[in-house]
Amino acid sequence: MKKKICGMREVQNVKDVLEYNPDYMGFIFYEKSSRFVGKDQMQELIKLNFGETERVGVFVNESFDKILEYADLGFFDIVQLHGNEIPEQVEKLKAEGLEVIKVFSVGDDFDVSELKAYKKADYYLFDTKGKLPGGNGEKFDWSVLNSAAINKPFFLSGGLDENDTNIDKSQFKNLYGLDFNSKLELEPGFKDVIKVQEVLGT
Numbered sequence: 001m002k003k004k005i006c007g008m009r010e011v012q013n014v015k016d017v018l019e020y021n022p023d024y025m026g027f028i029f030y031e032k033s034s035r036f037v038g039k040d041q042m043q044e045l046i047k048l049n050f051g052e053t054e055r056v057g058v059f060v061n062e063s064f065d066k067i068l069e070y071a072d073l074g075f076f077d078i079v080q081l082h083g084n085e086i087p088e089q090v091e092k093l094k095a096e097g098l099e100v101i102k103v104f105s106v107g108d109d110f111d112v113s114e115l116k117a118y119k120k121a122d123y124y125l126f127d128t129k130g131k132l133p134g135g136n137g138e139k140f141d142w143s144v145l146n147s148a149a150i151n152k153p154f155f156l157s158g159g160l161d162e163n164d165t166n167i168d169k170s171q172f173k174n175l176y177g178l179d180f181n182s183k184l185e186l187e188p189g190f191k192d193v194i195k196v197q198e199v200l201g202t
């Protein structure tokens with residue numbers, strides 16, 4: 001199972017987490033987030049040796065031009081669209097050769113039929129609908145993911161912590177990865193390396 005550690009931004013903390021070789025590391029380019037990473041800081045971070053770890057750029061309803069600008073600066077390998085982006089945004093980014101994760105916020109009104117418009121995305125990601133666009137630290141009822149409509153590899157997200165590493169994969173079709181964020185933190189944007197080690201192993 002792939003693991004993604006999201007919401008990173010401090011140089012030493014990024015280095016420490018990279019010691020455990022996560023498959024993916026996420027950086028949040030949404031200014032209102034308490035985990036926001038600015039352009040200057042990201043220029044510093046990409047000087048680090050990421051090895052096999054792929055960088056994910058997280059955006060919320062961002063313009064196509066800004067996403068492309070950041071992609072051209074080499075900030076990330078994969079785009080995570082964590083807002084109400086329309087399917088055409090996914091298609092335009094794919095036409096530029098980018099890999100795309102499209103996020104769906106799962107609440108009581110979740111309707112799996114909305115997924116089919118996003119068939120060009122490489123991955124889906126399911127997060128909990130909450131007060132914020134992401135990083136709410138809350139789980140949702142995973143049974144909604146048993147639908148046959150979820151016919152693409154997906155990341156499970158929303159309040160995952162170090163006790164969720166041994167999730168029974170057989171309860172889901174197409175579960176591809178686990179996405180960890182606020183529940184592994186000492187403070188927003190700063191991960192507890194001990195918890196990271198529990199998640200990623202030695």
Ligand SMILES: O=C(O)c1ccccc1N[C@@H]1O[C@H](COP(=O)(O)O)[C@@H](O)[C@H]1O
Nearest residue numbers: 006033082134135136137158159181182
């Ligand atoms: O973490 C944030 O501040 C954030 C802000 C805006 C969009 C996405 C954000 N984080 C993403 O939220 C999910 C779940 O996080 P959590 O485990 O509930 O804290 C994760 O995919 C982050 O990439």
